[in-house]
Amino acid sequence: AATPAAIPAIGAAGAVIGMPHIARAAEFELKYGNNLPLSHPLNVRANEAAERIAKESNGKAVVKIFPNNQLGGDTDMLSQVRSGGLTFFTPSALVIATLVPVAAINAVGFAFSDYDQVWKAMDGKLGAHVREAISKVGLYAFDKMWDNGFRQMTSGDKAINSAADMNGLKIRVPVSPLSIAMFKGLGAAPASLQFSEVYSSLQTRIVDAQENPLPIIQVAKLYEVQKFCSLSNHIWDGFWFIANGRAWKGLPADMQTIVANAINDAGVAQRGDIKALNQSVKADLESKGLTFNQPSPDSFRAKLRDAGFYGEWKGRFGDEAWGLLEEAVGKLA
Ligand code: X2X
Numbered sequence: 299a300a301t302p303a304a305i306p307a308i309g310a311a312g313a314v315i316g317m318p319h320i321a322r323a324a325e326f327e328l329k330y331g332n333n334l335p336l337s338h339p340l341n342v343r344a345n346e347a348a349e350r351i352a353k354e355s356n357g358k359a360v361v362k363i364f365p366n367n368q369l370g371g372d373t374d375m376l377s378q379v380r381s382g383g384l385t386f387f388t389p390s391a392l393v394i395a396t397l398v399p400v401a402a403i404n405a406v407g408f409a410f411s412d413y414d415q416v417w418k419a420m421d422g423k424l425g426a427h428v429r430e431a432i433s434k435v436g437l438y439a440f441d442k443m444w445d446n447g448f449r450q451m452t453s454g455d456k457a458i459n460s461a462a463d464m465n466g467l468k469i470r471v472p473v474s475p476l477s478i479a480m481f482k483g484l485g486a487a488p489a490s491l492q493f494s495e496v497y498s499s500l501q502t503r504i505v506d507a508q509e510n511p512l513p514i515i516q517v518a519k520l521y522e523v524q525k526f527c528s529l530s531n532h533i534w535d536g537f538w539f540i541a542n543g544r545a546w547k548g549l550p551a552d553m554q555t556i557v558a559n560a561i562n563d564a565g566v567a568q569r570g571d572i573k574a575l576n577q578s579v580k581a582d583l584e585s586k587g588l589t590f591n592q593p594s595p596d597s598f599r600a601k602l603r604d605a606g607f608y609g610e611w612k613g614r615f616g617d618e619a620w621g622l623l624e625e626a627v628g629k630l631a
Pocket residue numbers: 333389390392393446471472492493509510511514
């Protein structure tokens with residue numbers, strides 16, 4: 299096949315390069331990997347941040363983005379950012395919790411009811427508590443968490459109207475102990491799979507259902523392999539933008555400022571994108587064949603309570619983190 303003469307934004311390895319016209323080698327080459335398609339706001343805004351970093355650093359710092367699991371799935375990228383093979387990674391709170399358990403605190407089932415609660419908590423004491431825990435494993439977490447969204451359930455055979463419909467349901471969840479515990483508590487048969495495997499596992503019916511925010515269902519084309527979408531809002535999920543601790547400390551202070559400002563500002567803009575998409579995506583997904591329903595949270599909450607989910611996870615997260623969560627959302631257990 300002919301090689302196009304120049305696709306300026308795409309490097310040889312498929313990486314998107316912040317400022318490709320800068321010919322000399324950058325002093326600081328920062329590799330960023332993530333698990334989402336290029337069209338997701340996470341990548342759109344990260345690309346803007348990369349351009350700003352190249353410009354403001356006069357080409358000294360260049361961020362190369364490896365989207366869409368090009369460098370492996372979440373588990374691989376998490377070990378790469380720990381070893382320094384990757385400078386930056388954006389794991390969901392659910393996923394970084396395999397390393398930093400308290401990071402899953404925002405994902406307790408049916409805790410947050412809206413974005414005002416979410417950002418007050420994550421930009422406030424709860425987020426600070428989690429960032430502190432992330433720093434203890436040698437990673438640096440930027441101040442502003444990025445949005446994944448409220449997670450919704452999709453299924454292939456029948457709509458999920460209440461917790462009773464979840465009995466024995468084979469549902470894919472991220473590689474995360476909290477997700478497994480929660481869906482077992484709901485009576486389902488959850489399977490942990492990396493995001494890179496979700497589309498094919500639904501297509502081949504290894505699992506019958508999955509759960510993700512609407513913008514991901516759209517960009518990953520999950521409507522092609524699912525029929526129903528239940529607006530359960532069961533978990534609020536966000537991405538921590540993290541850096542390898544040694545690489546971060548190795549950047550001079552002026553570079554740290556440029557990079558942190560660009561990434562945090564892009565994160566705040568990305569939150570706005572997801573909020574806007576939440577309004578518009580449903581109609582698009584309906585036109586592509588998904589049938590929606592909106593169940594009451596009551597039967598799900600009651601089932602989780604009866605299964606001892608809240609009591610168990612209060613114990614696992616500890617009184618301090620649980621107290622900060624309840625400060626934000628009210629009494630849970
Ligand atoms: O794997 C998922 O479901 C995703 C994309 O939402 C996360 O990164 C947790």
